[in-house]
Amino acid sequence: MNYPNGIKKKSIISNISHKNRGMTLENDLNETNEYYREIDKAYIYKKPTPIKITKVDYPSRDKAVIKEAFFTIPSTTDYNGVYNGKYIDFEAKETKNNTSFPLANIHSHQIEHIKNIYNHQGIVFIIIRFTNLNETFLLLGKDFLDFINNNNRKSIPITFFREKAYLIKENYRPRLDYLKIIDKIIGGI
Amino acid sequence: MNYPNGIKKKSIISNISHKNRGMTLENDLNETNEYYREIDKAYIYKKPTPIKITKVDYPSRDKAVIKEAFFTIPSTTDYNGVYNGKYIDFEAKETKNNTSFPLANIHSHQIEHIKNIYNHQGIVFIIIRFTNLNETFLLLGKDFLDFINNNNRKSIPITFFREKAYLIKENYRPRLDYLKIIDKIIGGI
Numbered sequence: 001m002n003y004p005n006g007i008k009k010k011s012i013i014s015n016i017s018h019k020n021r022g023m024t025l026e027n028d029l030n031e032t033n034e035y036y037r038e039i040d041k042a043y044i045y046k047k048p049t050p051i052k053i054t055k056v057d058y059p060s061r062d063k064a065v066i067k068e069a070f071f072t073i074p075s076t077t078d079y080n081g082v083y084n085g086k087y088i089d090f091e092a093k094e095t096k097n098n099t100s101f102p103l104a105n106i107h108s109h110q111i112e113h114i115k116n117i118y119n120h121q122g123i124v125f126i127i128i129r130f131t132n133l134n135e136t137f138l139l140l141g142k143d144f145l146d147f148i149n150n151n152n153r154k155s156i157p158i159t160f161f162r163e164k165a166y167l168i169k170e171n172y173r174p175r176l177d178y179l180k181i182i183d184k185i186i187g188g189i
Numbered sequence: 190m191n192y193p194n195g196i197k198k199k200s201i202i203s204n205i206s207h208k209n210r211g212m213t214l215e216n217d218l219n220e221t222n223e224y225y226r227e228i229d230k231a232y233i234y235k236k237p238t239p240i241k242i243t244k245v246d247y248p249s250r251d252k253a254v255i256k257e258a259f260f261t262i263p264s265t266t267d268y269n270g271v272y273n274g275k276y277i278d279f280e281a282k283e284t285k286n287n288t289s290f291p292l293a294n295i296h297s298h299q300i301e302h303i304k305n306i307y308n309h310q311g312i313v314f315i316i317i318r319f320t321n322l323n324e325t326f327l328l329l330g331k332d333f334l335d336f337i338n339n340n341n342r343k344s345i346p347i348t349f350f351r352e353k354a355y356l357i358k359e360n361y362r363p364r365l366d367y368l369k370i371i372d373k374i375i376g377g378i
Contacts, residue, residue, distance in 0.1 A: 043305050045265055048239040051255060066240060066258035076234055080269060082278070085310030087271035116232050121274030 025094045025129045025136065028175040029079065035174040042179060044081030044088055050074050075109045077117075077124075083179060087122040089114075090178075094129045100155035101128050103148070111148065114141045123182060127168070130158060137165035138181050214283045214318045214325065217364040218268065224363040231368060233270030233277055239263050264298045266313075272368060276311040278303075279367075283318045289344035290317050292337070300337065303330045312371060316357070319347060326354035327370050 029046070036042040055068035077091035091114070093105045106126070117124040124141035135158075143164045147156055166181045218235070225231040244257035266280035280303070282294045295315070306313040313330035324347075332353045336345055355370045 037305070040305075040308075043302070043309060043311075048237040049242075050237040051240065051258075053238075064260055066255065066260070069240075069255035069258060071253055071255070082276035082306055082309050082311040085276060087274060087276040089271070113232070116226070116229075117271055119229075120232060120271050122232075122271040 023175070025092050025127070025131075028170070029092055029127070032174040032176045032178065033079070033081075036179065042081060042083040042088065044079055044083070046079050047074075047076070073107055073109065076113045077110055083123070083182070087117070087120075088182075089117045089122050089124045090127055092127040092129075094131050096131055097155070098130065098132050098158070100157045101130075101161070102155045104154065111145075115145055118142060118145060123186065125182075127176070127178060128161065128165075130161075133158075134170075135161075136168045136170070136176060137161040138168055138178050139165040140185065212364070214281050214316070217325075217359070218281055218316070221363040221365045221367065222268070222270075225368065231270060231272040231277065233268055233272070235268050236263075236265070262296055262298065265302045266299055272312070272371070276306070276309075277371075278306045278311050278313045279316055281316040281318075283320050285320055286344070287319065287321050287347070289346045290319075290350070291344045293343065300334075304334055307331060307334060312375065314371075316365070316367060317345075317350065317354075319350075322347075323359075324350075325357045325359065325365060326350040327357055327367050328354035329374065 026046070033042075033044045033046070036044060050072045051069045052072045053066055053069045055066070057065045057067050059065060077089055079092065080087070080089040082088065091106060091110055093101070095101050095105065114124050114126070118141040126139050126141070126144055127136065128139065129136040139156075139161060144156075147160060147164075166185075168176045168178050168181065170176060215235070222231075222233045222235070225233060239261045240258045241261045242255055242258045244255070246254045246256050248254060266278055268281065269276070269278040271277065280295060280299055282290070284290050284294065303313050303315070307330040315328050315330070315333055316325060317328065318325040328345075328350060333345075336349060336353075355374075357365045357367050357370065359365060
């Protein structure tokens with residue numbers, strides 16, 4: 001659990017259900033991004049959880065304690081940063097579904113954001129983990145948008161991922177070397 | 190006050206002291222970034238305020254209410270995004286000081302972050318407003334780092350800004366057209 005970036009009930013639940021591996025996708029990506037920073041390869045961070053603060057107490061002049069706040073729907077994706085001067089942007093999601101990824105997991109604002117970043121030459125993608133199958137895919141924003149534009153389905157079948165996306169192998173360090181895939185696709189940026 | 194992105198006592202105080210203009214630098218930048226998105230020029234967002242959540246209640250299965258949380262020191266800058274495929278990153282600060290900008294306003298982690306982004310070919314800068322003088326400057330990361338490396342001072346004199354930084358004129362819309370300056374410096378990216 002990554003307290004500084006906020007906790008959600010579903011993260012806690014997924015932590016428990018993944019105890020066979022002990023790691024959530026978020027943890028794997030945070031460790032990977034930390035590794036990229038350590039080796040000075042890329043500077044990519046998870047954004048803080050967006051919240052709406054409704055009550056703050058000031059027990060003393062310099063201290064503020066948030067006494068009431070709510071999680072809000074994000075208007076952008078969770079991760080972004082720089083890699084060789086290029087803008088990198090992605091969303092990461094886990095699903096317990098074995099046959100498809102439900103699109104309800106990605107908000108319409110986020111789809112719009114992915115489209116904008118793609119149109120503005122950012123390197124944008126989604127990372128989807130099928131937790132029960134232990135398969136983690138990187139799907140380029142372009143292919144994700146193509147699917148949405150050409151289908152009325154409410155979920156992306158795993159066959160689409162197996163055909164169009166890139167499987168990210170799990171390693172000890174970095175846990176999920178997704179930039180290796182970006183290097184291959186983009187061709188030595 | 191920008192509730193969704195978190196409130197701080199100092200923001201409230203500065204809002205009051207700026208009632209002659211009615212706008213804080215943060216509001217001006219949020220409006221400017223909104224304008225850039227509207228005209229499809231750039232996608233730059235303020236990151237949510239980083240907080241450490243220590244207590245969450247679940248009044249029902251789908252609802253979560255944060256009951257205790259604290260503001261934490263950010264490890265990155267507040268704003269980032271994409272402009273023509275390039276990574277844009279900046280920090281923005283106001284000061285009531287008339288002669289210099291106190292460096293205590295920028296955390297050491299943020300200085301380290303600016304250095305990393307600069308070394309990785311990101312377009313990185315700081316936007317500093319001297320509120321009493323109504324002067325807002327854009328100082329490139331390179332010049333900011335040069336100052337820090339060559340001085341033991343705890344503040345950057347306004348003369349340094351007037352010499353090395355770029356004055357951002359205030360307009361109706363966009364409020365602070367900082368990308369116009371980036372265009373000029375970078376030369377048609």
